[in-house]
Structure formats: structure tokens, C-alpha cells
Amino acid sequence: MKIGTLLHLEHKKAGEEVQKFRCKVIEKGDGQLFIDYPVNAATHRTSFFPVGTKFSAAYVGEDQVIYQFQTEITAKVNRTIPALAVTIPDKSRIKRIQRRKYVRVKSSLDLAVHSANGRFSPFTAITSDISGGGLSFLLPDRPGLTEHEPIELCIALQQSLEPPHFIRTSGEIVYIKTEGYSMPVASLKFISIPAYDQQVIIQFCFEKQRQTRKKELL
Secondary structure, eight states: OOTTOEEEEEEOOTTSOOEEEEEEEEEEETTEEEEEOOEETTTOOBOOOOTTOEEEEEEEOTTSOEEEEEEEEEEEEESSSEEEEEEOOOGGGSEEOOOSSSOOEEOOOEEEEEESSSSSOOEEEEEEEEETTEEEEEOSSOOSOOTTOEEEEEEEEOOTTSOOEEEEEEEEEEEEEOTTSSSOEEEEEEEEOOHHHHHHHHHHHHHHHHHHHHHHHO
8 A cells, every 4th residue: 555545434433324534645654554634525524533443444456456444543643744543454354345457337427528639619428437447428419529539527526415526637539339329428548547536436436336236135
């Protein structure tokens, strides 16, 4: 796990729903991770916890799959910023909970599309699916897009009741499908995407997949 890795934390109090938080690894050593203060994923506010608070933590590894482990706050410390020291278990107790590098999930997200070279006017669209490596979106008017077209994107990543997380990235059209669809569908791969935003997308896909599995069990 590298410095700067995004950690997704889950914490549950008795009789309450699971709360989700995000933080970054700012330092590590002596069997501990040092993280900045967690931010509540729903409210975007910094949260404070006493020593001894336990979490389920998940992160995206360098192989772009998700790992999960149990952790606990052991101390409040001062590094370059106020931070928390949390336990990190042996590798044998860190679970790999996603096998594929990029899991693609169906999701309708708002998307703004701009030409990278001014070939067409900006337009909005809706995604049909997304993964850490790219996405597909519906083309109601098909504004002259072609395969291998470079484009700029702004994705409004929305999950449950959380505020949208806006991701700006560049991509390239891989193909455009028309057969068997009510409207053309363009598939693209991300060309340049910030590592943090890619981790957010991968975690978003994992959560979507987990929600789908829960519904199937009902």
C-alpha cells in the first residue's frame, strides 16, 4: 500500500446504519498506517473518533483490485498534519475481495462530453456502464463521433445519498455500436485519469456490485 492510497472506511454503531468515510494514507511504519482525519462520504465533513474505534477498511491495490481488512485507531498523532495511527494486519489477513482488474457495472450517470480538438460542440449524455478503465454512454444525436476520437469528460459520480463526485478526465472512443440498441452507444477507454479519481470509480463499481448481489438474495 503506497503513501497517498485512498482508504474507504466503514463504521457501525449498535442499532445504527453503517457510516462510510474516506481518508488517505500519509505515512506508514512499525505495523501501523498514519491517515488524515476521515471525511464522511455523505456530508463531506471531517469526523472525529476516539482511540479504540474499529473500522472495516478497503483500498485499491497497485494491481487495480480491491482489498479489505479490519483496523483500529491506536493513537492521535501529529505528522505534517493532525493524523490518526491505525493498525494494519499481516498480509494473510488482508482479503482480496475483487478478482478482476476492472469490474464493469451498469449505471446511469450524467456526463458532459467535449471534443479534445474542437471537432464538435459540447453535449451531455447518460452512461450505460462504467469501470475503472472506461465507460459506455448513449448517443441520442450522435454528433459526428468516430472511433479513436479523443474527448474530454466530466462525470458526475453519484452514489445513494452522497453528493456527486465530479471527475474530469480524457478518453478515446473505442467503438460505436448501433445494432440491437434503441440509440447508438459509444464505448471509450480512459486515457488520462487521476489515480484518486480512478480509485473512487473502482470503489463505486464494487459498491454497485455488492448492492446488486444483496438484492438478488432478497
